[in-house]
Structures are given as C-alpha cells and as structure tokens.
Amino acid sequence: MLIEFSTTNFRSFRERQTLSMVRGKLKDDDKLDTHSFPFPDKADMALLRSAAIYGANASGKSNLIRALRTMKRVVVQSAGWQRGKELPMEPYLLSTETTREPCEFEASFYANGVRFQYGFSATSERVMEEWLYAYPSGRTQSWIERAWDEGSQSYQWGRMEALKGQKKLWKDSTRDNALLLSTAVQLNCEQLQPVFDWFENTLKIVGINGFNPGFSIKSCEKGERKKEIVNFLKSADLNITDIKVKPKKISANDLPEDMPDDMKQSILQQSEAKAFVDIQIIHEGENGASVALPLQNESDGTRKLFAYAGPWLDVLKEGSVLFIDELHDNLHPLIVRMLVGLFHNSQTNPKNAQLMFTTHETSILSQEVFRRDQVWFASQEGAQGTHLTPLSDFKVRKGAEDIERYYLDGRYGAVPYLPHFYADVSVAMGN
Template identity: 35%
Template sequence: MLVEFRVTNFRSIREEQCLSFVATADKTLDETHCIATGSSAVPKLLRSAVVYGPNASGKSNLIFALITMQTMVLTSTRLLEPQYRDLYTPFRLDDHSANQPTEFEITIMLEGVRYQYGFAFDAECIRSEWLLVYVANKPQRWFEYHYNTETGQKDWEPFSAYFKGNRKVWMENTPPKALFLTQASQSNSAQLLPIFNWFARDLIVLAGPFEVNLAPTFVKLAEPHYKEWVLKLMNAADIHVSDIKVEKRKGQHLQLKFEPGKPLETLAFDGEVPDVEFCHQIDGGSPVWFDRRFESYGTQRLLGYSAPLLDAIENGKVLVVDEFDTSLHPSLTRYIIQLLHNPNLSKKGAQMWMTTHDTSLLDPNLLRRDQVWFVEKRAQQTSELYSLTEYSPRKNEALERGYLMGRYGAIPFLTEFLF
C-alpha cells in the first residue's frame, strides 16, 4: 500500500511536495474509505486521493515524477547514457535549481512493514540513496550512501545488521548511474526484492489522456470471469454491449529503435494485430458485431481502464491515472471510485490516485476531506501541492461551490482577450 510520495526539483516542482494517503483522525466514511494497516504509527490509509488544479499547474508532473522513479528502479542497471540523462528534468527557471539533483522518496507498506525508500540524482550520477525499514516504530537504516564529489566515490554508511546477503558484492557491482536497490534486487536479494516487485507489479500508472492502450485488456478477455466482469461494468455504465471478442487482423506492428547518437527510428512489421469487436443486440433481434470504429472514445477508454482497474481491485494494487475523467461521464467516474471504496469488492486494499477537473466529485458523501488535494502554480511558476484539510472546511460544506468560487485556490485566473 502507498503511504506517501515526495518529490523535489522535478519539472515545475522546485520545493519538496508530498502526496499522503495517511488518513486523518476524522471518522467520516471510515469503514469504507480507509484501510486498517495494523500499525500504530500509521493506523489508517486512504483508498483514494483526488488531485485538482488548473491546466499547466503541475498535476501531471507529480505523476510523471512517480513514473520516472518507477522507471529508474526497474531499469537503472541497463539504461543507456542518453536515456539516463533524459530522465533528469529539474526545475530550470532559476540557475540554482537547474543544476541541483532531483529527489524522490516513497513510503509503502508490505505485509505490515513500512519501507521508506528514496534517492537523488542528476545528469552525471546517483547522488544519494537510502532505505529505512520500520518493522517496529524505530527505523532500521538498511543502507545509505552519498556521492563524494572530491573523491568521485560513494561514501557508504554502515549497513544495518538486519540487512543480509552479499552486500559488499552488490555495492561494488552498482555503477554510478544505477541504483543499489535495482542491482541488489536483480542479484537475488531476498529482502529487497519485495520492494522492487512492488514497483514492477503493484504500481500501475496510466499517464495522460493519450491513445487508450487496450493490450492488457485483450490479454485479460481470454479469462471468462474477467470478460463477465467487463461486460457487467460496461452495462452498469449504461453502455449496452452484450458481448466482446478479440479478433486478429492483418496490420503493422510498430517498434521504436533507439541508438546513441542517431535519431529515433520507427520500424514497421507486417503481421497479425489484435483488435476488439463489440456485440449489440435489441430485444428479439439478431446480434450485430461492430469493430471499434463504431464505438465512442469513452467506451474504448472505459474498456482500456477495465484491466488495470480489475487487477488493482483483485490484487490490492495502486492505480494512478492522469485526467481520469477524460471522455467519461461524471456519473461513471463516481461509480468507479465507489467500486474502489467498497470493502466487499476491494478486499486487499486497492488504492487509486487520480487527477481530474470533474468538480462534481467534490461531494462529502463520495470523498472525505483528506482525500482531496490541489495543485497551484505560484508566482515563480513553481507547483505547490496542498490538501483541502489545510482550509479546515466544515463537514457539510459545499466543496464544489467553494472550489469554483476560488475559496481553496488552484483555479485558473482568466483575463479578457480581445481579437
């Protein structure tokens, strides 16, 4: 489960920003919207967090920061030099920040144990990396190092006695631009592998309202219980589809070829490409199949969401979606949030972090006050993330009206434009 995510000096984010899933002491909707952790330090975590803000405020940059962290954890030992440098995107509107490291830190809970992991990096190397483990309230510092600019070497803190394995070998085999967590996990560190696997399997991030990726859904549709669940979801959303099938058609596979010093190439290969067909049927009529040219973008987007959504609910994963409401009716967005909040369906503690412009979700019957976050662009064009709880709204306050009136900030300031 995700406890909190912190980021410093990344794109429009200059100062440290923190998105937290730690529930406040508020008892509102406690049984449905919170997950009991069994930890006295963090007794309850929220099932969802919704982030609002005007266009270009930095909502997406928070998610890009998480994607960058995930990418580095999973691939840092095999990144090419240009690929590594492309991941370093600091705040560039002041000379100091433009040359300072970017820093990420994430806190997660696995099997009742809290892990606090982070690292800092720039275009040259990993500047620092650390891992604190809370088996009890007192942390165990399993590893930590800082890059020494004078010696060109890493200064390591003593390893914790609780951290076992070939620590010296893993340390010596970690290149300057690679993470120790990645190297040790890929070298079969039994203690670090669960953290690596959380990034690989339990964190699902869908960035931006781009072309819907139906490939995960195509794979899942081969499972009868999943196909039944998708059809129920679509019909519950008032999309009348009686059946779905995946057909293979002749088409082209696209592949990106990247070589250092050369422009990016797109290679095309002829072959069979999977595609989806939807069956519609009226009472007493024959079934009629349509390919996706005849289905709305919203229908396709919901189908694309269905695989990661079911995966998260069934297996207790974290689903992060940028602009979740794109092409979806507000009632459907509300319905999906309610699925995540239903403890009878989401039995393994699934969580969701979404950005949205749908203000109808600002309903005290749907979201607790500590689930609502805002991002605002400050005077120096830096992004600031803050919680609705900072404004101490009343329990029955009209949150949507207050937000649109500017009571909580994070709205665009529009000026008259004359042709």
Template identity: 25%
Template sequence: MICQFSFKNFKSYKDETVFDFQAANLPEFKDSLLDTSRPLLPVNVIYGSNGGGKSNLLKAFSCLVTIVVRPIYDLRKNQIPFIQQRIGDLTCEPFLLDEGSKDQPTEFNVFFRIGGNEYRYYIALLKEQITSESLSRRSLKGKRTAVLFEREGSRITLGMSISKKSINRDVNSKMSYLSFLAINYDLPVIAEVQKWFESVIIWNDAGTKFDPGTMFTEDPVLKKDLIHSMNDMGIDIHDYRIDRETNRIWIQRKINKRKYELSFDDESAGTKKLLISLPVLLPALAEGRLVIIDELDSKLHPKLLRYIIYLFTNKEINKKGAQLVFTSHDMATMRNDVFRRDEIWFAALNDDHASEIYSLYEIRRENGMRINHTAAYARQYLEGRYGADPYLRNMLSWEETE
C-alpha cells in the same frame, strides 16, 4: 500500500512537496479507509488549472518508479508493460525558473507498507548521476528502524541483514543500488521491495498505442467481471470478441433475444475508454495495487467516473487495499458525498511560478476553521475559496448572468 510520497526540485516543483495517503481524523467515510489500525486513503484526486502542476506530480512518482524498474526490465529484455506506460517524458529535470536549482539534486522519498512492515526509499539525482540513496524498514508493531543500505556518492554502507552476505558495492553511478541488488542477488527483503515497485500501475491511455491483443483480456474470469461492471454502469454489453486476423474488437449486444455485433471503432469515446481502462483497474483491485492515471475523467460521464471511484472506496469490492491516484478537471465529482476532504488535492503555481499542492483538509477559512465536510466543494472552488485563479471566478459570474 503507499503511505506518503515526497519530492523536491522536479520540473515545476521547486521546494519539498508532500503527497500524503495517511488519513486524517475526519468523520466522513471512515468505512472506506484501508488498514484501520493506521488508516490509509484508498483514493487521492488532484485538481487545478492547466499548467498548475497536476501532471508533473504524477510524473514525479512515475520517474521514481522508472528509475527502479527500468534496469530490471532492460535485463529481461522486456519493454515496460503497457500498464506501466510512462506519463510523458521521464527525465529528472530540475526546477529551471531560478539560478540555483539546476545545480541542486532532484530528490524522491516514498513510504509504503508491505505486510507488517513499513519501508522508506530515498534517492537523489543530479544530472542523471545518483548522489544519494537509502532503504530502511520498520515493523508496524515496533518503533525501531533498520537501515538496509545507504549510499552517498560512491560510498555504500550495508545494514546488518545484508552485510553478512558477500555483496558487491561497486555500482554504476547512473543505476540505483536497489535495482542492482534486485538483479544480482537473491535477497528476500530486496525482492519484496522491488516487487512493490513493479506492481505500481502507471496508466496513460492518451499516450498509449491501441493494441487490442494486449489491452483486451480473454481471461474468462476477468472478462466476466469487465462485462458485469459495464452493465452495472448502464452500458449494455453482452460480450466481445477479438478477431486475431484483423486485430479488431467486436462488441456484442443482445436486443430482443437477438445478438448484434458492432465494431469497437463505432462505440462512443466514453465506452472505448472504459473498455480499455477496466482491464487495468479490475486486476489492480483484485491484487491490491497502486494505480496512477492522468486525466481519468477525460471522455467519461461524471456518473461513470464516480462508479470507478466507488470501486476503490467500497471495501466489499476493494478487499486487497488497492489505491487510486488521478488528476481531474471534473467538477461534478468534487462533492462531499464522493470524497473525504483529505482525498481532494489542488495544484497551483505560487508567486515564484513554482507548483505547490495542498489538500482541501489543510485549507482554513477566514475564521481559522477548516472547510466543513457538508460544504459544496465544487461551488466554493469555482468561487476561488480554495485558491482558484480569477478565470474560474469569472466563469462562475458568466453562469450567473446567463
């Protein structure tokens, strides 16, 4: 499970930006939290105007994951699986709206938990060259942190758990040392970390070529769960089949005890999105994986989006600690009966035209008090109380005068 992700000098983000999954001490939805001893959030959503930096936040994490996993997939001569599709281009482009940032490294830092340990992985790059990198581990039952390796320029220092082995410290300056170790050595601790990075699902259906044979499952258990979920959302589907000769999908419906088939192409955009997305989301829930989706709300009715959120916040369903991160423009789900205050994030440009993020929990009212958990979040956002731009306030005025 991811605990925290931070980065610096990446695309529209200039200064250090911290995206937190560690739950604040809030009264709402305590039952949804993961790992009750040191609780983590199952869901984080990012709102904000176009150009504010929502997608770039996801691209930052996508870039980090790709740095680690791409050499591994290249060695296996595999393309990155469709459930780890890139969100746009993944060049580590620095902030370009000042004179100095382009000559400074782009930095990524992630904390995550595997079993009883918490790991910290850090990497910095300048013009595609890795300038610094480190991996450390700490037991959740203790306070001591063990450094597994550190890299500064071409100098690599190994921790005790790795240094006892005969390890090559000469690595290409464009390749992460974590990937190098995962590829060349049988080190359980490195394999565990590498497996976590590979488990991250980065999904962008808008940028993915539709391939029914890949995207639609014929696994009987997953297929049953998918159809059950569709029916649970009020979308009546009896079955579906894949025609391998034509590479087409046929949706089966049962009306008055008779079965009818309709082409997938004739379904609504929302139904299509669910049929494509659920084969990604349901295995993630079953395996406890992190899912990152840009514009999850696109083409979905708010009730369907709310159902997907519910899959991750209901611990009777989310038994393995899966986590969901997505961007959204949907105001209908920005509600106090859907999200905790620390699960709602906003991305916006500051006076220097650099992106910043902040959670609803961090916002203070004029009297210094936090936003109340009973507040009408969407209404207050449109009123500009959470840093919304003037367009949103004007839009609210238009609604009132109509």
C-alpha cells in the same frame, strides 16, 4: 500500499511537496470503513483508498505523476544502463540555483506487510544519495545509506548492518548512474526483492491517454475474465449484453493502399506468427434482437471504458497502487464516480487497492464522494513552484458547504485567474 510520496526540485516542484495517503483526524470524521483501512502495523492509524488532485492547467498536478514515473523508471531500469547514460532528471528551471541541484524522490509504502521508506536524489550525471529504511517490527532498520562525497569523489556508505549478503559486491557493482537497490536485486539480493517488486509490479502509472485496450482484449479471451468485463460495462448502463472474440487474420486489404509494398510484406509476415482477434460488442436491439458492433465503431467513451475494464478490475483484484492522469477524459461524470466508488467498497476492493488521480471533473468534488483529506489542490506559487494543499487544511462546514462551487469560485485556489480574458483576447484579435 502507499503511505506517501514526496518530490523536490523536479519540473515545477521547487520545494519538497508531499502527497500523503494517511487518513487525517478530522473533527467530523466519517466514511471510516469505506474510504480508509488500518495500517498493517499500526492499529491507531489508517490509509486512504483514494485521492483526487485538482488544479488549473500548468499548475503542476501532472508533474507529480511524472515525478513518480521517473522514480519508478530509475528503480526498474537503472541497473541495466550503460556507464555514462544520463539519468532522466528534470530540475526546476526557473532558478539558477535549482538547475545545479539534484532532483529528489521519496516514497513510503508497505510491501509484503513490511513498511519501507525509500528515496534517492540525483543529477543527470549521477546518483547523489540513496537511502532505504525498513520497519519489520516497528523499529527502524537501515538497509541502504549512500552519499556522494565531492571531496574524495567517491561514495560514502553508512551503517547497513541490517542488509545481509554480498554487500561489497553490490557496492562495487553499482555504477554512478544506477541505484544500489536495482543493482543488488539484479545480483540476486532476495532481501531487497520486495522493495524492487513494489515499484515494478504493484505501482501502476497511467498517462493522459489512459490504458491500452490490449489488456482488456486478452482478458476477453478467457471465459471468466470476459464475464467480469461484460458485467463491468453493464454496470455503466451501456446497453451491452456480451462481447464476442473472433480470431482475425490480417490481409493486404486491411492495410492502407499507399503503404509501401515492402512494409506491407513485413506486416503480413509478422501476422502469420501472431494471433490477432476481432472484438465485437453485443447490444440489445429492437425486439430483444442482438446486434454486434465492432469495437472500433463504438463511441470514444465506450472504447475508453472497455480499455479501462481489464486493468481496473486487475488493480482491484491484486491490491495495486494506481496513479492515473486526467481520469475524466472522454468519460461521463457518473462513470468517473462509479470508477472511484469501486475503490470505496470493501466488496469490490477486498485487498485495499489505492487510486490517485488528477482531474478537472468537479461534479465529484463533493463530501458525498470524498473525505476532505482525500482532495488535494495543486497551485503555482510564483517562483516557489507547485504547492500541494489538502482540502482538510481549509475550514469546510460538513454537509453545508458546496465544495464544487467554492472551488470554481477560487476559494481554495488552484484555478485559472481569468479577470481580463475577454479584453485580452479582443486586443489580440485587433478589436
């Protein structure tokens, strides 16, 4: 469960910006049971099940997901990096000051029922700071406090009494370009394992290309999972009655004619040791007859929804935290609404999975679909970089305000400014 994520000095984010999943206290509070769920350790607070991020092209909304992906990558991989390997830091480049400053990332979340606050700052050369605070019984415990001291050219370690085990070994083994969290877990620190596992397993991040269909294909090889995927596709009104999975062996005829012979031979040899399958989508044809179509012959939208089906259901089953860029791409607005709605239903989302996504799809920008604290706007504020603002910061009349129209009219910002578009294009064309 994600509470909030913040980043500073990363790509288009110059100042600290925070995406909060904490349910606000709105005067017109509604959708309390469907769109939110209580904090595990705070009965008077609640977390949201979804958040939608809007913004013009180049506003920086995708950079928020990129920042979280970078944080995850460093947590999961840095313990295995060789000394001297550069950290994947991308500071804000439109200021001579920020290019020399570290990028910073911080996430607050629940793992195994315990609330954690974890973060670090780093340059491409080294981790500058790292901190981890735990709240196992409501009181703060310091598990990691690490800061680089320029004067002594060494790390200073704070109070870390609550972290048990071979702390000296973990500290001595942590390289400049690695995190103590990652290194200690690699050296069998069980206490930090839930924090590491949250980043590696619970947090799912999907780019603009969406999901690879491989997960859904593997799921279709299992009877019960295949039935779930068929029902998922049926609910999208795709006239699909079944999915057939057939073993497939690659032959030379399946490969391009102009492919070099040695490459063909290599692929064919690999196929001998690998199990391939052919997916066929069964539709109801004329007079109730079944018609089988290869997956590759389906529309872009159907193929994309099939690729989404397995992972989407898995996220809901496991109670994962899913970030996805450009959810609307190749999907009908009603399908997008259906996908989001699965997170707002306690029956389809029993473990309180969370969905955060960027989109340009404004048809779902409605008080019928979201609470005001679930909608965020990313906008470029000149030299100050990207700013994130929730819709709840604006005065919105419940039920009476057309949020979609007001957004497109620019009342909330985060839209392209195009007053001279046609004139400028005409000049560029020499007219």
